Amino acid sequence: MLLGVIADDFTGASDIANTLAKGLPGEGGLAVTQYLGIPKSPAAASVEAGVISLKTRSAPVEEAVAQSLAALEWLRAQGCEQFVFKYCSTFDSTPEGNIGPVGEALAQALGAKGVIACPAFPTVGRTVHQGYLFVHDQLLSESSMRHHPLTPMTDANIRRWLGLQTKTPVGLVATSTVRSGAASVRKALDEAAADAQTLVICDASVDEDLVTLGTAAAAAPLLTGGSGIAIGLPSNFIRSGRAKGSLTPFTGVEGPAAILAGSCSSATRRQISTHAQNHPVLALDIDAIMAGSFGAQEIVEFVERHAGQAPLVYSSDDPAEVELLQTRYGREKLAHRLDGLFADVARALLAKGIRRLVVAGGETSGAVAQALDLEALTIGPEIDPGVPILAEADGxxxxxxxxxxxGAPDFFEKALKMLQNGAEH
Known part of the structure; x- marks a missing residue:
């Protein structure tokens, strides 16, 4: 294994696994396996990049650091030469959050300073300029992320935001330096390291900026960021002859299917609305769930009644309603109950023969993936930017x-078709 990734949630792990598997056009990517949690056995010899999915984004800091260091230890044992700490392209965190502490802990373990920190993902509209994070044409703090139920982002200056979490100063490599080329970036990072700056926010507005950062970090032990930071990394290994640039084929999986959505983002709510026009959907009654009068059995029965019709079950709602529910039941208690419910549903569906499953939302995906007890998944074709097909090796x-x-508005229907056919139809 050449490259090891530690991701703070399961959807983010899939996102960066997809980026590494694709690589640059004309060059190909790495042979990638996504691990759901820290593996208990060594990786297969064919794996060139291993992505460990953790569920640490909203975990207590001490727990997030401990799990991340344990993941690092396993990846080092597999022979990895370089490591990436992957977090969300919208920098989902709080002033007491985990990005800074985990980044500093990994850097300390690897003896690294002047470490790139870049959440940019231009393909889906996430860009960084002068240390400010934008979502399309809006500052992060003016986007829908300001209403996130667990990690409301109220400051787009991610250098300042990260500084609230770190023990060492946070640096900045501005656009003018990035556009001057990889050598200029490398010099700026070396200067940041000399100034005792552990994490350094790096601007990036287009994919070419991310390729420049990847080239500059060819010999760096650690990078941190969104999946975009990995765009240029496969090339470093392929051009040196250490990786082959191959993609694991995926031919599709037949069988029953379902969709579970626990995200309250505007994109997911739009996708639910689109799907509901032609398919059965079930909006969860949160009050009934919290009262214990509605649970996994009723949800599984709904899915079974609508077998073959791409049934969708969701807990998504507009920010105002979510805030009312959080006030009524408590933010952590509500999130814990819903994660547990979706996990129970996923286990029951798998036991009843479900073969294709689409899950929306980072926390929900983490709960479902852990519940299914899947250790390793291969990376298939990309459904929409940042979302690949994941498959067990035994099918x-x-x-x-x-x-x-x-995801696009028609993501759910498209995803189920690609899970079945292996390609979009």
């Missing part, structure tokens, strides 16, 4: 784990 089940903000 038992194929998954799509979608970040709440990702």
């Amino acid at each position: 038992r089940i194929a998954l799509a784990l979608k970040s709440g903000n990702f």
Whole structure:
């Protein structure tokens, strides 16, 4: 294994696994396996990049750091030469959050300073300029992310935001330096390291900026960021002859299917609305769930009644309603109950023979993936930017784990078709 990735949630892990598997046009990517949690056994010899999916984005800091260091230890044991700490392209965190502490802990373990920190993903409208994070043409703090139920983003200055979480100063490599080329970036990072700056926000507005950052970091032990930071990394290994640039084929999985959506993002709510025009959907009654009068059995029965019709079950709602529910039941209690419910549903559906499963939302995807007890998944074709097909090697089940903000309006129907056919039709 050449490259090891530690992702703070399951959809983000799929996102960067997809980026590494694709690589640059004309060059190809790496042979990637996504691990759901820290593996208990060594990786297969054919794996060139291993992506460990953790569920640490909203975990207590000490727990997130401990799990991330344990993941690093396993990846180092597989022979990895370089590591990436992957977090969300919208920098989902709080002033007391985990991005800074985990990034600093990994850097300390690897003896690294002047470490790139770049959440940019231009393909889906996430760009960084002068240390400010934009979502399309809006500052992050003016986008729908300001209403995120767990990690409301109220400051687009991610250098300042990250500085609230770190013990060491946070640096900045501005656009003018990035556009000057990889050597200029490398010099700026070396200067940041000399100034005792552990994490350094790097601007990026187009994919070419991310390729420049990847080239500059060819010899760096650690990078941090969104999946975009990995765009240029496969080339470093392929051009040196250490990787082959191949993609694991995926021919599709037949069988029953279902969709579970736990994200409240505007993109997911739009996708639910689109899907509801032609398919059965079930909006969860949160009050009934919290009262214990509605649960997994009723949800599974709904899915079974609508077998073959791409049934969708969701807990998504507009920000105002979500805030009312959080006030009524408590934010953590509500999130814990819904994650547990979706996990129970996923286990029951798998036991009843579900073969294709689409899940929307980072926390929901993490709960479902852990519940299914899947250790390793291969990376198939990309459904929409940032969302690949994931499949067990034995073909038992194929998954799509979608970040709440990702995907076109028709994502759910498209995803189920690609899980079945292996290509869009």
